[in-house]
Amino acid sequence: MSLTLYNTLTREITPFTPIESGKVGIYLCGATVQAPPHIGHIRSGINFDILRRWLIASGYHVTFIRNVTDIDDKILHNAIHEEMPWWALAQKYERVFTAAYAELNVLPPTYEPRATGHITQMVELIARLIDRGKAYAVANGDVYLDVRALDEYLTLSGQKIDDLQSSPDTDELSLSLKKNPQDFALWKSA
CATH class of the missing domain: 3.40.50.620 (HUPs)
Known part of the structure; x- marks a missing residue:
């Protein structure tokens, strides 16, 4: 079979x-x-x-x-x-x-x-994403993935970015700092 x-x-x-x-x-x-x-x-x-x-x-x-x-x-x-x-x-x-x-x-x-066992690799990957223009840091130290900078984003799901709601981790301050409401946090400052 x-x-x-x-x-x-x-x-x-x-x-x-x-x-x-x-x-x-x-x-x-x-x-x-x-x-x-x-x-x-x-x-x-x-x-x-x-x-x-x-x-x-x-x-x-x-x-x-x-x-x-x-x-x-x-x-x-x-x-x-x-x-x-x-x-x-x-x-x-x-x-x-x-x-x-x-x-x-x-x-x-x-x-x-565990995520905590790979913080160094996460920081390195986030730095590469920022260097490539795929992520960005905001004034409070948070880092977000710029979903519009990724042509392949949502390819598997078949969804469209404009049809998505803002990411669920968004408060008023975070929303005001993001480029797009759908961008989501890769790193949150302490």
């Missing part, structure tokens, strides 16, 4: 062919660990677990990476309300996520990088 997948770029169901014979790499954008998991997190985890298990059963060597966002505005905000350090809140809910996946017998990822 062969595997077919929906190709978001072509909008067609196509036969799966690995880039490298016998090997498959899967990256899943994991949880932002600011609160307990909800059905959306669990659904995503289970869907990719099913795909991963099928690939393994079909003889593929699967490398599965699921990241953990362990620092962001929501974590900082919730840490204040729960009266605990942000890192303690992130660790607390990361353990809750891990336990939920284990309870559902979801295979653990091959690698599970």
Whole structure:
């Protein structure tokens, strides 16, 4: 039995062919660990677990990476309300996520990088985006991705920039500093 997948770029169901014979790499954008998991997190985890298990059963060597966002505005905000350090809140809910996946017998990822473990690489990438005119810093130190500077932005979704609402992390001050309401933060100043 062969595997077919929906190709978001072509909008067609196509036969799966690995880039490298016998090997498959899967990256899943994991949880932002600011609160307990909800059905959306669990659904995503289970869907990719099913795909991963099928690939393994079909003889593929699967490398599965699921990241953990362990620092962001929501974590900082919730840490204040729960009266605990942000890192303690992130660790607390990361353990809750891990336990939920284990309870559902979801295979653990091959690698599970945390955002805080890659701050240096993020800063370097953001600097390159600024140098290339794809991102910009504003007066308060925040850095935003300029969505109109990326021709390929939204290609996979088929959406149009003008049809999008402003990014959900936007307050009045941030909105006044952005080039476009749809631009989103790559870096927030302290």
